[in-house]
Amino acid sequence: MSWIKNAFAVDPPGPQEPTEEQRLVIDKVCRAVVRRGLTTPAIVALQMSRPLNYLGSQAMHFFRPILATVTDTDGLRHFAEFVEHRGSFEYILTRLEEIEAELESDKSGNRTRQKQIPENKDPQGKDDDVAGNVPRNDQD
Numbered sequence: 001m002s003w004i005k006n007a008f009a010v011d012p013p014g015p016q017e018p019t020e021e022q023r024l025v026i027d028k029v030c031r032a033v034v035r036r037g038l039t040t041p042a043i044v045a046l047q048m049s050r051p052l053n054y055l056g057s058q059a060m061h062f063f064r065p066i067l068a069t070v071t072d073t074d075g076l077r078h079f080a081e082f083v084e085h086r087g088s089f090e091y092i093l094t095r096l097e098e099i100e101a102e103l104e105s106d107k108s109g110n111r112t113r114q115k116q117i118p119e120n121k122d123p124q125g126k127d128d129d130v131a132g133n134v135p136r137n138d139q140d
Contacts, residue, residue, distance in 0.1 A: 015094060016087035025075045026082065026095060034099045042096060046089050057083040 018026060033042045049056065060080035064073055082088050 013087070015090040016082065016085040018082050018088075018091065019078075021074075022078045022082040025078045026092060027099075028075070029079065030092065030095045030099050033096060034103055039096055039100045043093060046093055050089050053083050053086070053089055057081070 033039060057080045060067075060076060060083070064076055064080070067073070067076055
């Protein structure tokens with residue numbers, strides 16, 4: 001009767017902890033998303049597709065031979081194996097937010113160290129536009 005006990009077993013609630021190989025792949029993907037400024041769309045997409053994480057992982061396994069021509073199959077395999085678990089998206093969401101916070105703190109730290117760039121003004125005191133061109137008065 002022990003088989004019936006495991007027949008409907010699910011992962012424990014909370015974020016899933018990845019293995020070291022999975023962690024490297026997840027960090028690589030999360031850093032690429034944050035670097036491109038797509039954190040918010042990624043979070044929304046992950047939240048909406050949370051019930052379909054297992055189906056998504058199976059699709060990754062199915063398309064792995066095709067994707068092997070353009071990407072690393074070991075990384076894809078590790079990522080797909082991690083996404084199979086229920087708490088995987090929670091871990092990915094947390095990691096995205098952590099990496100974005102790191103990036104924001106690095107940017108704010110760099111701003112305080114940089115010199116203030118003086119504003120470009122023409123002799124009449126008018127501000128330059130974005131491209132650095134001085135607006136002209138067409139009074140000809």
